């Protein structure tokens with residue numbers, strides 16, 4: 001059967017809300033490490049899929065899944081060693097008092113639970129998020145996902161503050177105290193909420209600002225934002241769905257780069273190397289206060305198979321020294337991207353850390369007009385050249401690079417060469 005026929009069947013049975021990537025969608029049939037293979041046996045270098053964190057179909061993870069799936073799978077209302085061990089191991093990677101783990105299945109569910117906890121524990125309802133944010137797909141979390149709908153539809157409890165983009169935002173690189181200046185906007189958001197009779201329950205942000213086209217504000221941004229929201233009675237929530245689990249190269253969790261300790265951490269995507277596994281981690285005090293009002297049950301969250309998979313991922317991270325790999329290959333890739341920027345005027349900015357990079361394309365370096373068509377064409381060019389990556393950002397002009405964490409220098413060289421070709425050919 002042709003791919004055209006499969007696309008027709010898919011459209012018919014799944015409806016138009018489920019989109020595909022690329023003008024000529026890729027039909028994948030196999031994966032291993034950083035490689036994906038299509039239905040015609042063509043290999044692609046995966047520079048996009050952070051979910052396959054320790055590599056597609058890692059044998060250790062697959063074996064753990066198979067073993068537990070052929071023994072028992074139930075849920076967290078029965079005692080099981082795996083889920084307790086996983087929660088202990090996971091919380092052991094977090095600083096401060098972040099020692100209570102509530103397992104769920106997706107990043108959306110983690111953020112939804114964090115939202116409920118913050119409201120229940122603070123007694124407040126106001127919520128502060130950044131512009132062009134993405135936090136998930138449920139009704140409430142879609143309201144927090146400001147990239148998804150027009151500003152005119154924002155609920156009254158929500159205050160949206162400008163994300164700290166030091167390339168095209170109101171405070172830019174070279175100015176002093178930019179982190180604190182952007183955090184002051186959080187303070188203004190708190191004041192506007194108060195004007196509408198809302199006190200903040202939470203401030204939440206994605207610590208690599210993936211949907212904003214990858215932002216890396218100075219540490220003062222989170223430090224000062226957390227201080228302000230706490231002073232107003234709210235909780236600081238770190239959405240680590242994108243930035244967590246070694247992705248940024250210096251620490252296991254992205255917020256650690258800013259030397260802060262959030263009240264609640266939400267995590268998901270990379271934890272199960274492709275298996276749906278996510279969690280909320282918080283302090284005993286917050287967990288206890290929430291439990292006074294509510295209990296929580298999630299049918300699939302933290303089941304013995306998921307926990308076995310999560311444990312295997314943590315084992316691989318330790319044994320294969322994943323964090324060290326991310327740091328060294330990430331630095332290498334970052335410097336390659338910066339060199340490329342010097343050679344191609346269309347690259348306006350290169351931002352990122354570890355193995356998460358954004359390459360912002362502009363039509364004119366002075367006006368910084370977003371080069372959205374050029375970014376899309378580059379991604380299409382790369383796809384035909386056997387390299388998969390994404391395009392993101394409010395202007396749809398940022399090439400997003402976020403490969404499995406086992407990416408090597410050789411892989412980085414192939415990507416850099418492919419990008420060079422794509423940016424040369426598009427002119």
Ligand SMILES: Cc1ncc(COP(=O)(O)O)c(C=O)c1O
Pocket residue numbers: 105106107108109111134135136137206210239241242268269
């Ligand atoms: C920052 C962030 N938070 C939360 C989510 C939602 O995760 P999920 O798709 O697993 O529900 C995403 C998904 O892309 C995300 O990027």
